[in-house]
Amino acid sequence: MPRLSVLMIRTALLHLAAGFAVGALLLAARELPLDPSVLRLRGAHAHLLLLGWTAQLAMGVAFWILPRFRAGPERGREWPAWLAYLLLNGGVLLSAAAGDGPGAGPLLGRCAEGLAALAFAGHAWPRIKPFG
Amino acid sequence: MPTLSRWFVRSALVCLIAALLLAVLMQWPAASAAAPWLRVVWPTYLHLLVVGWLTQLIFGVAYWLFPRYSAASPRGSERLGWASLLLLNLGLALRIVGEPWAAMGGETMPLLLGSATAQLLGGWAFVANTWPRVRQR
Numbered sequence: 001m002p003r004l005s006v007l008m009i010r011t012a013l014l015h016l017a018a019g020f021a022v023g024a025l026l027l028a029a030r031e032l033p034l035d036p037s038v039l040r041l042r043g044a045h046a047h048l049l050l051l052g053w054t055a056q057l058a059m060g061v062a063f064w065i066l067p068r069f070r071a072g073p074e075r076g077r078e079w080p081a082w083l084a085y086l087l088l089n090g091g092v093l094l095s096a097a098a099g100d101g102p103g104a105g106p107l108l109g110r111c112a113e114g115l116a117a118l119a120f121a122g123h124a125w126p127r128i129k130p131f132g
Numbered sequence: 133m134p135t136l137s138r139w140f141v142r143s144a145l146v147c148l149i150a151a152l153l154l155a156v157l158m159q160w161p162a163a164s165a166a167a168p169w170l171r172v173v174w175p176t177y178l179h180l181l182v183v184g185w186l187t188q189l190i191f192g193v194a195y196w197l198f199p200r201y202s203a204a205s206p207r208g209s210e211r212l213g214w215a216s217l218l219l220l221n222l223g224l225a226l227r228i229v230g231e232p233w234a235a236m237g238g239e240t241m242p243l244l245l246g247s248a249t250a251q252l253l254g255g256w257a258f259v260a261n262t263w264p265r266v267r268q269r
Contacts, residue, residue: 020255
């Protein structure tokens, strides 16, 4: 498994562990007298699990197993995939920390997540081809 | 495909079918008139899809196809794998019962706290078992 896939999949596992912890806290908050501000973590729960876990795992596995090239670097241009890794995790952490309200934090988080998708597509697009 | 992966993937399919049936019932006027709890099970529906179907399918395929841990125990700890399957599905089942029960005014503290704990431990068990298998060759 290439280094970037290891990083993406392990980071996705960390997001899974954190997202499940936030989800358990949200469910417990229905029954326990916890601080009402806990409920503001709903957006963080969704970002950690839908993008930090699911989307990042898919990117990590895709970087590993999509068809490779015979000539030149076997996985093509890798830098857009590295950029996607940095932008996605920055965006998820910013979105999770900033919450869902108005403001620059959530907007920057969403922009970073969107740019991560573009960067990863830039890497993966030429690899979506027959094997060989 | 290892036995545990078959259980994960089949459980995922059951959750997908349950989620889509629930979606039909939630949308069916006669059903939601007869069973008012159907109006408050949107989070149950969402978790059946995202945890029960999507995440559980990933768990099953990852357990099957990720790089081997060692020749002696290629898929890491089978115990942790089975714990993950059982706890995740126990947590989902408690949630499926607990949320409508709460809407009908029932006592749900053990159900929902049990659900939160079981799902958390199930997810963490998967992370603990998968982490050492994710490495560079």
